[in-house]
Amino acid sequence: FWDGRIQQTAPNEFLNPADEYLPAGLENAIAVQAMFPVTSRDEMRGQHGDYAVEGTHNVLANIGDHDMPLMWDTLMQQLLAVPAYQQLFLAAYPDIPLSELGFEDAANAIAAYEMETFTFLDSPWDRYLQGDKTALSTEALDGAALFYGEAGCAQCHSGPLLTDMQFHNIGVPQIGPGKGNEAPFDYGRSRETDNESDLFAFRTPPLRNVSITGPWMHNGVYLTLEDAVRHHLNPVQMVGNYDFGQLSTLMQEEYLGVTAVRTAALSAPSFAMPQMNLSDADVAAILAFLESLTSPTARDLSFTIPDAVPSGLPVGGAIYAEAAQIAVTEEHTAAPQTIIPTSEDFLPVSVGGAPFSAAPTCNGEFVTHWLDHVTDVQGEVVRMFETNGAGVAINDLDQDGWLDIVFANLNGPASIFWNRGDLAFEKEILPDLNTRAVNIVDVTGDGRLDIVFTHIVSSLTYWENGGVGGNGRSTFTRLPLPGVRALAHSMAWGDLNGDSSLDLVTGSYDAELNLTLGNAFLFSNGEGVYQYTQNSGAFTATRLADDSQALVIALFDVNQDGQRDILVGNDFNLPDMAWLWQNGTWQAASPxxxxxxxxxxxxxxxxxxxxxxxxxxxxxxxxxxxxxxxxxxxxxxxxxxxxxxxxxxxxxxxxxxxxxxxxxxxxxxxxxxxxxxxxxxxxxxxxxxxxxxxxxxxx
Known part of the structure; x- marks a missing residue:
């Protein structure tokens, strides 16, 4: 891990996220690391209500987040339920009965496989060190001389793996939402040591095969190896000139636009990186040397893909980074979860297809109907913003005459409940995390209803309705809203200028931003009330107010002139706000x-x-x-x-x-x-x- 959360302190003793609950018998730090991806919801374990790839209920997701021993035991039971895995474990551990095997044994096997399969010692640099003086070009040799000499790279990048395995703050610009309670910051090593001297420090990366392991730095902030090298020469300049437009659409949406967050590492006491003056030719030489650290074997890893796996599941062949986009660009075709009430106390009622129509047989009584929407917030935490609740929106997303439901989720993924009639619903997880408000609106005017979320300390996310797919449900693709970047807690959509395109008004909740961002909030410049005018799919922003505690925004015709006005309902210590459209502009008012x-x-x-x-x-x-x-x-x-x-x-x-x-x-x-x-x-x-x-x- 980049923050060093796993560390070997003595033979067979490790600092680790599970503390004393880590089972004994793990052979090395790589095996310890293999214990934890299976416990992470975002990485492998999944979310409440997920289905496994074979269509069965994901029981691992229902285990409490801190009960790692139960996760490991459950996963090992699932592995040993497959006869082919039983035979492989018996072959690997002939002296241990199957009943005594634990997931630590699987982790040891994973570590052994990783070390054997991915240790390459045939790079040009290796061949040069073994006596082949023709293995490196003249430029690469010049780069090696700079690397180990004037440029000072080897002060940190030393040894067989070209890393000192220590932690340094080199001022890498931060992207993404941050980590843990310190979000939107990622404090790196300091999260493990609680030492101010470790703020924003991350482990020195090994440089083996570095030319093919991009994007670079601990957070993937640089898309070229040259930019990563030039950052070492002048971190302040590289951070100041960083172009966030080079990032993927999803990463741009996660970026907060907060200068103090992006530059925080530069002002931390741990940052003490001297600037170096190297020519363009010097940089090119160092890049040539770094290229020589890459093994030709590592360039084609197709040999690592087996013909079959013991579970019998199909073997995927997509081993490239583009595969990561599948989750948000392909149709959602996961097995639906049909929820039909069976309790005699909560019988479904017959309802009409029109929005909010009454049932013909309605007797005036209300019937409780349960929907399985789970948040990971642990219990009620009074006065904590993250447990103030999330939104729900209802409309006919797939145009089948039945009202569907979208739930936002402050601590977990959003959900769509597809209404199949008679109050029977199919649940679909929408991979959008930490959402707050949700609106169902036709953003593009194509006649299909889209989904838009606000987030905790972030801007909006937009899911475009691509029409009904082969599974009978509408498909949604996450796309940017060009020009919409401000932090938003609340939003409202409506045609404010009579051009038949939906416009947008957003408002931040500054109390939450101040608590979450701390001093960075003073420099964020992303808060307030914004009005966005849509034109040809792009949005032009007008900042109506610098301060905002907006829990609600309403587009309401205050003066009955046929023109929607803007109302902002603020929480404590800030009066409500209103803007009326007068004389071709938005005028603040107190109606x-x-x-x-x-x-x-x-x-x-x-x-x-x-x-x-x-x-x-x-x-x-x-x-x-x-x-x-x-x-x-x-x-x-x-x-x-x-x-x-x-x-x-x-x-x-x-x-x-x-x-x-x-x-x-x-x-x-x-x-x-x-x-x-x-x-x-x-x-x-x-x-x-x-x-x-x-x-x-x-x-």
């Missing part, structure tokens, strides 16, 4: 005399059936009849309370129901309507739940 203090959500509806829409804002005022039950929450609310409101401050800690007067102004009538208090509430929605022609309010 409401009263607004909620901690605006969780907006919804609007014509509750009087008079053609004029009312606006409801959800807050967290306690029930008058349940103050005892709300007492623990009130203590917390008091600790979060803002400074005393100034005279005339429109904000109140209460739900707000804004109804329009005859003169076009709005008046809060939540108290007189009996809807001002609903506890610590998150969302209010209007809907005619009992089909009597009047809108009801569900909070």
């Amino acid at each position: 409401f005399a009263t607004t909620s203090q901690h605006t969780m959500n907006f919804d609007w509806g014509d509750i009087n059936n008079d053609g004029i829409f009312e606006l409801f804002a959800t807050d967290m005022a306690p029930y008058e009849t349940d103050e005892i039950g709300m007492a623990p929450w009130m203590i917390m609310m008091e600790t979060m309370a803002p400074e005393p409101m100034a005279a005339g401050d429109p904000q109140i800690t209460s739900n707000v129901l804004l109804m329009q007067n005859e003169d076009g102004t709005y008046q809060n009538r939540a108290v007189m309507s009996g809807v001002h208090a609903s506890g610590w509430a998150w969302s209010g929605k209007f809907g005619d739940l009992n089909q009597d022609g009047l809108l009801d309010l569900y909070v």
Whole structure:
């Protein structure tokens, strides 16, 4: 591992992520490393609800993330259930009964295979050291002299593998979302040692076969070996000039655009890399030497692909990096999980195909129906932003007349539940992690409904609907939204300029960004409220506000002029915001005399059936009849309370129901309507739940 989380401290003793739960008998650090990819959800173990390649339920995914011994035991049982594997294990370990074998024995075998198969000693450099003076070109020899001399490369890249196996901070620019609790930063070795001197330090990479092991650096930030070499010459300049446009679309979407994150390693105490002055000819010579470290055998690894494997599963032949794109560019054809309620207590009801229509036999009662959508958040963690909940969106994605459901997931993958009628659903995992809000909208105007997510400390992800595939479901491909880069917690889509293309408004949640990014938040320049105008598939951004605590954005016609206006509902310490389209531009406005203090959500509806829409804002005022039950929450609310409101401050800690007067102004009538208090509430929605022609309010 680049951060050294596995380290041999004595014969048969290792520092490792499993600590004392690591089984005995592991022969070397490579075997110890082989124990952990199978425990990682992202790498091999998978997510809740996944299916294994043969179509069976993925039982490994249901094991708790910290119960590694159970993962290893379960995996070994699965291996030994295959007769061909039994014979191979007996041949490899003839003195150990099958019943006594553990996954550590499999790991030892994996390590032995890796060392035997991938140790190559026939590179031009090896041949030169063995006496073949014709093995290196003159340029490569000049590069070797620089490498071991003036350039100083061998100070770290030494020994048979050309690495000192130590950890150094050379100021590599950071891409990606970061790691662990320190995200969006990746502190490298310091995550293991807790030493400030190890901040952003990573293990010196071996240089064997380096010319074919790109992309380079611990995070793959450089796509050419020359750029990796030039970074060593002037890290500050290379980081400052780094072009994120060279990255794949997925990596560009993960990049936060935060200068302080990208350059953090340069300002850490551990960074002390001197700049060197080498000519272009010197760089070319060093590259020629590095090329000589590559074995010709390593250039064609097709010999490592077996004709068959003991499990009987088909053997794949795609061994190149492009195969990594398959997960997001091919149709999702994994075996569906059909969820049909069978409990007598939760019987399905017959519903119509039109959106939100009532069943002909509806008796006014509600029936609970369970859907298997699992998040990896461990229990309830009060006041932690990552457990505040994620969104859900409902619409007919495959145009079969049944409403489908999309769940976002703050700690795990998103899910689509395909409605097959009679409330029977097929679950499909959508490989988009740590999503917060979800909208189902026709982004491109092609008549097919697409899916868009917001994320924790990131921008949007867009999944384009490619139409119904052979499995009867719509296929989705993750694509960029050109021009949309700002950090977004909330979003709203609508045609704001009358050109029949959907435009976009996004808002960040600065309290979460400040907690997550720390000082880097001050320099992020990615927060605030943005309005994006779509033109020919590209988006042009206008920053409406620098600060934002946006928990909700609504496109609501405030002044009844037929033009949608922009409302932003902010959490504590920041008033709600409004922009009206006037004189060809967005003008900030304050149309409401009263607004909620901690605006969780907006919804609007014509509750009087008079053609004029009312606006409801959800807050967290306690029930008058349940103050005892709300007492623990009130203590917390008091600790979060803002400074005393100034005279005339429109904000109140209460739900707000804004109804329009005859003169076009709005008046809060939540108290007189009996809807001002609903506890610590998150969302209010209007809907005619009992089909009597009047809108009801569900909070």
